Amino acid sequence: MYTLPAIHDPSTGVSVADSTKIARYLDATYPDAPRIIPEGTEAFHEAFEVALASTLAPHVFYLLFPAVYGRLNEASKPHFKAARECVLGGKMEDWSPLGSKTREQQWAKLEAGLGRIERWLTADGKERAFSMGNKLSFADFVLAARLMGLERTIGEEGEEWKRLQQWHGGRWARLLESMKLMQGDSEKNCTETEGGE
Ligand SMILES: N[C@@H](CCC(=O)N[C@@H](CS)C(=O)NCC(=O)O)C(=O)O
Known part of the structure; x- marks a missing residue:
């Protein structure tokens, strides 16, 4: 592959x-690290990925891929x-x-798809930041990765991205913020480890 x-x-x-295989490999090989796919949530994670794909695709890709294409080097463009x-x-x-008009429609479909995901997250009427409550897991990584792809390519500064950040009470902007805080922590740990060796 x-x-x-x-x-x-x-x-x-x-x-x-x-x-998914990488996540499962890391969980099995490094059992003392926080689990990416917590014990007992294997079926939930498989199902979440399928549901997420059918909710966001293909419209997220209609927006994302042309933006990625514009940033590739010339040699990579034709294959992509x-x-x-x-x-x-x-x-x-x-x-x-x-x-x-087509672009507007793709954004509207993406907003509707994210609205559907928000309904999963608040299915019992309670507010929760992540798919497993307060704990981040692989399901959140998959969703955040799609959104981060858009952020990195369509741009933090762009009007379209600013609109997305406001959708559903700012939920998606907060999700990405949590990811960045976590990324900052792991980079810090990494530097500390390197420094200590
Ligand atoms: N199910 C795979 C899909 C990964 C995937 O499709 N990656 C794309 C880049 S985002 C790729 O490497 N495509 C190879 C190609 O275009 O030849 C995963 O989640 O890792």
Whole structure:
């Protein structure tokens, strides 16, 4: 399998591709670290991924892929375009041209999809930040990764991104903020470990 993300773990010599397999590998190999897929939530995580994909795809990709394409180096562009067009159909330049009605419709579908996810998160009428309550898990990483992809490509500064940050009471902006705080922590731990050795 030749997709990203992929990891190579020098301490075991194992290489793994595919996000879910990587998460399961890390949980099994490093049991003292916080679990990515907590014990007993395997079925929930499998089901969440399927439900998330059918809720956000393909509209999130109609917005995301052309933005990614614009940032690739020239050598990578033809494969990226052909491979995505093969899966999604049509021409990439027609999926969500800037300022078009089509683009507006893709954003509206994305908002509706995220609204559906918000209803999962608050199904019992109670507010919770993450799919497992206060604890972050793989389900939140999958959703946040989609949104971070948009943030990095469509841009923190852009009007479209600013609108998304306000949807559903600012829930998605808060989710990404939690991810960044966590990323900051792990980078700090990493530096501390390196410094200590
Ligand atoms: N199910 C895989 C999907 C990964 C995937 O599709 N990655 C894309 C980049 S985002 C890729 O590497 N595609 C290879 C290609 O376009 O040839 C995962 O979650 O890791």
